[in-house]
Amino acid sequence: MTPDNFSISNKMFSGKSPDSGMRVQIIGVGGAGANVVDCLSLEMNSYGNISFGVINTDRSALENSPINDTCLIGRNVTRGLGTGGEMELGFKAADQDRENLRNMLANPDIVFIVTGLGGGTGTGAAPVVAEVASSTDALVISYATLPFTFEGGRKKTLADEGLALLRKSSDAVIPLPNDILLQGDDGDSSVLKAFAQGKDWVRTGIEAILSLVHKTGLCNIDYSTLRNAFVERGGKTLFGVGMGSGQNASSNALESLMLCPLLRTPENSLKADNLIVNITGGPSLGMTDVNEIMTFLRGKLGGDNTVFGAVIDENCGDSIEIFILGTTNLNHSRTLPTESQSGTSPTNDIFPASSKKNSKARSKSDRGQEEVLSNTQKEFDFLGNIDEGRGYFDQTDKNLFNGEDLDIPTYLRRGIKISLK
Amino acid sequence: MSRNKIIGAVEIGTSKVVVLVAELTSDQSVNLIGYAKKTSAGIKKGEIIDFSSASKVTHAAIAEAEKNAGVNIDSIYLSLTGGHLEGTFNRGSAHVSSHDGRVAEQDLTRAIEDAKSKRLPDKRLYVNHIRNPYLLDQRVVESPVGMQGDNLEVGFWTVHGDESTIGNYLHIVNGFGLDVDDLIISSICSGEAVVFPAMKDSGALVIDIGRGTTDYALYRNGYIIKTGVVCVGGDHFTNDLSMGLRISPREAEDLKKKEGTLIEDDMSPKAKVWLRGDFSIGDREILSDSIYQILKARSTELFNTIKSDLGELFNPSDIAGGIVLTGGGSLLRGIPENSAEIFEMQSELGYLPNWVDESLRTPENSTALGLLLYAARHNYSSPDTASNRGLLSLIRGIFNSQKTG
Numbered sequence: 107m108t109p110d111n112f113s114i115s116n117k118m119f120s121g122k123s124p125d126s127g128m129r130v131q132i133i134g135v136g137g138a139g140a141n142v143v144d145c146l147s148l149e150m151n152s153y154g155n156i157s158f159g160v161i162n163t164d165r166s167a168l169e170n171s172p173i174n175d176t177c178l179i180g181r182n183v184t185r186g187l188g189t190g191g192e193m194e195l196g197f198k199a200a201d202q203d204r205e206n207l208r209n210m211l212a213n214p215d216i217v218f219i220v221t222g223l224g225g226g227t228g229t230g231a232a233p234v235v236a237e238v239a240s241s242t243d244a245l246v247i248s249y250a251t252l253p254f255t256f257e258g259g260r261k262k263t264l265a266d267e268g269l270a271l272l273r274k275s276s277d278a279v280i281p282l283p284n285d286i287l288l289q290g291d292d293g294d295s296s297v298l299k300a301f302a303q304g305k306d307w308v309r310t311g312i313e314a315i316l317s318l319v320h321k322t323g324l325c326n327i328d329y330s331t332l333r334n335a336f337v338e339r340g341g342k343t344l345f346g347v348g349m350g351s352g353q354n355a356s357s358n359a360l361e362s363l364m365l366c367p368l369l370r371t372p373e374n375s376l377k378a379d380n381l382i383v384n385i386t387g388g389p390s391l392g393m394t395d396v397n398e399i400m401t402f403l404r405g406k407l408g409g410d411n412t413v414f415g416a417v418i419d420e421n422c423g424d425s426i427e428i429f430i431l432g433t434t435n436l437n438h439s440r441t442l443p444t445e446s447q448s449g450t451s452p453t454n455d456i457f458p459a460s461s462k463k464n465s466k467a468r469s470k471s472d473r474g475q476e477e478v479l480s481n482t483q484k485e486f487d488f489l490g491n492i493d494e495g496r497g498y499f500d501q502t503d504k505n506l507f508n509g510e511d512l513d514i515p516t517y518l519r520r521g522i523k524i525s526l527k
Numbered sequence: 528m529s530r531n532k533i534i535g536a537v538e539i540g541t542s543k544v545v546v547l548v549a550e551l552t553s554d555q556s557v558n559l560i561g562y563a564k565k566t567s568a569g570i571k572k573g574e575i576i577d578f579s580s581a582s583k584v585t586h587a588a589i590a591e592a593e594k595n596a597g598v599n600i601d602s603i604y605l606s607l608t609g610g611h612l613e614g615t616f617n618r619g620s621a622h623v624s625s626h627d628g629r630v631a632e633q634d635l636t637r638a639i640e641d642a643k644s645k646r647l648p649d650k651r652l653y654v655n656h657i658r659n660p661y662l663l664d665q666r667v668v669e670s671p672v673g674m675q676g677d678n679l680e681v682g683f684w685t686v687h688g689d690e691s692t693i694g695n696y697l698h699i700v701n702g703f704g705l706d707v708d709d710l711i712i713s714s715i716c717s718g719e720a721v722v723f724p725a726m727k728d729s730g731a732l733v734i735d736i737g738r739g740t741t742d743y744a745l746y747r748n749g750y751i752i753k754t755g756v757v758c759v760g761g762d763h764f765t766n767d768l769s770m771g772l773r774i775s776p777r778e779a780e781d782l783k784k785k786e787g788t789l790i791e792d793d794m795s796p797k798a799k800v801w802l803r804g805d806f807s808i809g810d811r812e813i814l815s816d817s818i819y820q821i822l823k824a825r826s827t828e829l830f831n832t833i834k835s836d837l838g839e840l841f842n843p844s845d846i847a848g849g850i851v852l853t854g855g856g857s858l859l860r861g862i863p864e865n866s867a868e869i870f871e872m873q874s875e876l877g878y879l880p881n882w883v884d885e886s887l888r889t890p891e892n893s894t895a896l897g898l899l900l901y902a903a904r905h906n907y908s909s910p911d912t913a914s915n916r917g918l919l920s921l922i923r924g925i926f927n928s929q930k931t932g
Contacts, residue, residue, distance in 0.1 A: 365773050498766040498776055502571050505610065505758045507832055512759050515767035516824040524771045524817045 128319065128329055131214040132312065133239075134160045135232040136196070137167060137188075138222025138251055142305045146220075147173050149309065153316065159210055161235060163199045163227045164188035177210050179203040179231060189226025193264050196230020207238045214244045215329060218312050219276065224253035224261035229268035236275035245333050247315065248276040249308045252283040255519040259509025277336035278433050280345045282307055285518045286367050307368070310347050314384045314429035317417050324396060324416035335380050335413040336433060344369065344378045344407065344432035351425035355387070356395040359426040360402055365526055378407050378432025383414035386429075388422035399428060407432060532906065533560075535589065535600035535705070536899040538713070539696060540608075541570045541739025541760060542855060544585050545895040546592035548600055549903065557903045561596025562887065563588045572758045573609040573740035575695050582699045589703050602708040603700050604902040606716045606894050607654060608740045610758040611689035617642045620680040630663065630671040630679055638681045650690045654710050657684040657751045667748075684751055686712050711901050713894045714742035714754040717853050720897030721877025722746060726848035732841075733877065734833065734866070735894060736856025738762055742894075743833055747845050757832050761856040764825050771821045772813055778802055786815065789823050789861030826862065830869035841870075849873035855891040 130153075134143030140160040147158040159175040162168050165186030168176045178186055180199020189195040200207065211217060217239040221228035232248065239246045250272060253261040273279045287300040287307070319329055348363025350356065363369070385391070385399055396416045404412060407430070499505070499513035506512070510519060517524055536547040548561030565588040569577030593600055619642025621634050643656060660667045663676040671679060693710065700707050717735035718727075727746040735742045738761045744754045764787070769779035786800045792815060799812040834841055850866055850873065857863075857876055866874035879888045883896060 369773075496766075497770045498762060499571070502576065503610075505572065507757070508835075512757075512828075512832070513763065513766075515763075515770050515821070516828045517767060517771055517821050520824055520828075522820055522824050524820055525814055526772065526817065527814070 128155065128216070129214045130156045130216045130218070130316065131211065131239075131244075132156060132158050132218045132220065133211070133235060134158075135219060135221040135235050136162060136225060136228030137164065138225065139220040139228055139232070140167060140171060141301075142220045142249075142308055144171050144173060145305050146309055146312075150313075156316075157214075161200075161207070161210070161227075161231065162188075163196065163231070175210065177203070177206055179206065189230065191264075192226045193230040193268065196226040196228070197234065198230070199227070200231035200234035204234070204238055207235055208242075211235075211239045211242055211244070213242060214239070216245045216247070216315070218308075219246065219248040220250075220308055221248065221272075222251045222253075223265035223268040223272070223281075224257065225264075229264050233268065233271035233275045236272055240275055240277075245329075245336065246276045247311075248272050248279045249311060250279055250281050251287075251304050252281055252285075254284045254288075254521065255510060256521065262509070273340045275339075277339060278343050278431065280307075280311060280343055280431070282368070283518075285521060288521045288523055307345075307347075310429065311345065311431070314347070314386075314427075315382075315431070317386060317419075318382070318384045318415040324391070324393065324418065325414065326417070327413055327415050331413055332382070335382050335411065337380050337411065338433070338435045341379075341434040343434070344381075344430065346430050348428045349425060351423070353424075355424055355426040356398050359428045360399060363428050363430065364406075377434065379435045380411040381407060381413070381430065381432040383412065384429040385414070385416045385426065386419050386422060387416070387426040388424055389418060389420065390424060391416065391418060391422075391426060395426065399426075403428075403430065533596070533598050533601045534708070534899075534902050534906065535561075535592065535603045536606075536895050536902055537585070537589065537603050537700065538606045538716075538895040538898060539567070539570065539575075539581065539585055539699065540737055540894070541567060541573055541762065542737065543567050543891070544588040545892060546588045547895050547899050548592045548596040548598070549899055550598070551903060551906050555907050557899070559884075559899070560598070561592040561594075563592035563595060565591070567738075571739055571762070572760070573737070573756070574611070574692060575699075578695060578699075582702055585699050586703045589700075589705070600705060603705050604898055604905075605696060605700060605707050605710050606713045606898045607688065607693065607696060607710050608713040608737070608742050608756055609688070609692060610740070610756060611692045612654065612686055612712060612756050613688070614684055614686045614754055615645075616682060616752075617645050617685050618680060618682045619643065620678060623676055623679055628675050628677065630674050630676060632672055634679050635661075635672065635681075638679045639683075642681055642683045643685075645685075647687055651687045652690050652693055653685060654688050654693065655686045655712055655715065657686070657715070657754075658682075659684065659750045659752060660748065684753060686754060709902070709905060711898055712742070712754060712756075713737075713740075714744035714756070715751065716894045716897035716901060717742060717877075718744045718746065718751065718897065719900045720879055720893040721851050721853045722848070724749070726851070729847040730845045731848035731851055732837075732846055732870075733851045733853065734830075734857075735854035736760060736829070736852065736862070737854045737894075738856070741829060741833070741854070741856070745837060745840060745846070746848070753837065753840055755833070755836050757829065757836065759825075759829050759832070760854075761859075763829075764822055764856070764859065767821045767825050768818065772817060774802060774813075782813070782818065783822070783859070786813075786818055787822055787859050788815075788819055789826055789859065789865045791819055791823075792816070822859065823865070826859070826865045827869060830866055834870060843870070843872045846872065849875060851875060851877040853877040853890045853893040857890050 132143055134140040140162055143158055143160055158173045160171050160173050161177045161179055163180045163184045165178055168178055180202055183195055183199045219232055219236055221232040223229050236246050236248055252265045282304050284300055287303045318327055319332055346363050346366040346369040348359045348366055350358025350362055385396055496513045504511045532551045534549055538545045544565045544567055546563045550558040550560050565584050568584050569580030575581045619638045621637035623630050623634050625631050659682040661671045662680040663671045663674055664678055697707050718733040722731050722733050728749045731746045733744050740760050741757045744751050765779045765783055768783055769776045796816055798815040800815055801810055802813055803810045850870055852862055863874045863876055
């Protein structure tokens with residue numbers, strides 16, 4: 107990042123002051139989402155201006171929630187008994203209660219929706235909740251866990267459908283595949299751990315975004331800048347956290363960021379059109395560190411439109427935490443950053459990653475219809491294929507066998523934990 | 528005497544395009560006179576995703592092989608793979624029509640036509656009909672003509688593929704100004720190369736692990752009873768490593784070749800290897816066990832996929848010849864052991880017959896060499912009556928090409 111860019115970002119620091127009373131809502135939708143938000147409400151109560159809410163079709167689950175602000179949806183549809191995994195019911199429930207949802211989402215600035223896709227309520231209702239939240243002009247960021255492969259093909263199909271819908275109605279969706287959560291950093295890889303890990307990712311993600319606009323630091327950004335970083339809806343997101351400490355804190359943090367399991371695609375497919383970076387460090391965090399980190403990230407990830415903040419937190423000591431959130435624009439053929447250190451891989455030269463190739467690969471399908479279909483088809487492909495963790499095979503047709511996509515690494519689908527150290 | 532026929536065997540694979548040029552002489556021998564190998568472009572999982580790149584590479588390879596051989600190719604044989612291929616078993620039957628109850632040539636023809644008459648869905652094309660033995664009144668007979676009986680039956684393992692996908696391959700070769708004489712699915716080719724007649728008779732399963740696909744063919748009593756393509760190959764092993772270890776595809780490919788293994792190292796579970804080993808910035812240590820875990824998961828799944836694809840046809844007692852592994856992917860350390868573990872039967876790397884020049888005798892070449900053998904047989908006898916036996920004796924080990932690529 108050049109000094110020029112710094113001055114631009116600094117100029118932007120003019121809007122709301124940290125205590126402007128920005129309203130933040132964290133809403134859990136469905137069983138899985140509510141569980142996470144229940145935990146978060148207990149862990150994050152030190153933040154003054156966050157309100158928590160849970161939305162469910164299951165009355166008894168809501169009654170057990172420690173959160174006061176609850177919303178039972180679809181009384182007429184499910185009689186308060188849950189959806190039994192029917193996405194259609196989840197949708198109807200939320201659709202009927204749009205008025206209640208609107209009351210619940212009263213004028214927030216940022217709404218974080220937390221949900222688990224693959225079931226009924228989360229999959230069906232969360233897109234509606236996101237839609238209602240968007241209609242209040244809030245920034246809507248959704249965190250969605252995706253089912254384990256071993257839960258079977260039906261859940262996966264549902265989750266894919268829900269994810270596509272959620273993408274359209276949220277400013278950014280961060281998918282948290284349970285398969286990947288198993289790949290977390292510590293030795294134990296039980297399913298419970300995976301869920302706890304999922305909750306921690308959500309928390310880290312929310313805190314990092316809030317600290318961008320809340321905490322004071324070297325460079326802050328304001329709400330409207332953050333708002334503008336989300337240019338287009340429906341695209342793929344990139345989400346990662348890295349931490350490092352000691353003498354080479356910034357390079358350690360970068361290294362740990364690059365190993366973040368959520369940035370699981372190989373380097374050359376990491377990319378973002380719009381990139382939000384938050385760097386948190388102790389008092390020793392200097393502009394050189396920030397510069398080093400930003401230069402590295404822009405080289406690696408692209409990001410024509412980068413928003414970043416650097417925050418000083420006395421509690422950090424000599425450690426640095428980097429958080430990145432990127433979004434990609436749809437229908438935008440993009441050139442990747444060219445500075446790759448070890449020579450470009452042969453695949454890069456041959457397939458310059460673009461949707462054009464995709465349509466060529468499809469030319470085997472009916473040529474007559476292709477013209478007509480091309481637009482919808484493109485969008486469908488994009489929504490269907492992204493964030494699957496297929497790496498080299500991202501642009502190719504799915505490789506289905508017994509409902510599983512064989513292009514996705516086997517170890518991920520089988521929940522085999524790979525240690526990196 | 529007419530000029531000897533010059534044929535080209537072309538494999539347009541995910542990793543490379545191989546062209547073999549051979550001369551078929553009037554005394555029924557095959558002289559391998561030209562060879563070219565080029566790194567592929569525009570192919571993933573055995574299917575063309577970029578027509579012009581794939582076309583360019585193929586044309587360059589054919590031109591080089593022709594130059595190498597010093598003659599022009601008369602016709603091309605092309606191997607074919609990809610997820611679009613599907614197979615079914617079709618039966619046909621005919622009543623023996625002659626008054627003396629002896630099978631005549633036209634009874635055979637009618638039975639065969641009956642078996643082949645199954646209509647395909649739109650936009651599908653037949654690629655290969657692989658004949659299985661004749662049954663005369665439920666008895667297996669090799670050549671029924673002249674034998675006494677009432678009902679003649681014949682079965683075909685029939686492979687069909689997507690019309691436009693196949694069209695693309697043909698267009699590539701036509702674009703060079705050559706015609707494709709025949710298309711043969713890759714698994715049959717590999718079987719021709721590495722499964723010897725005696726093994727086919729006792730039953731064998733050949734598995735060719737390529738870069739983009741894995742092709743298999745199951746032999747029983749000398750006949751192919753099933754073939755299949757699993758769209759998983761060496762690229763998947765590499766991609767898994769790349770994603771699992773968060774390294775670039777190129778690093779993953781190198782690491783797979785250098786350190787990849789399917790054999791667990793019990794002695795030193797914490798052993799590490801350097802990613803690049805050149806002391807460059809960004810080089811880091813990687814747990815050998817992680818490499819093993821990732822590759823083992825993939826390989827185990829691949830073999831299990833084939834096993835479940837074969838279903839009831841997989842019966843170890845019918846496959847006394849064992850499993851023969853070939854293709855570039857079979858070079859990964861521990862592949863035969865893993866196969867033996869999953870299929871619970873003897874598994875070995877296939878070896879190419881020794882009339883093939885040593886420089887060509889690598890598992891990557893088995894498809895192209897098998898294709899050439901198939902083409903030679905096709906030219907010397909009508910395909911339907913060709914026996915699986917004795918072909919090797921037709922071939923003389925005369926090989927005089929410059930090695931390139």
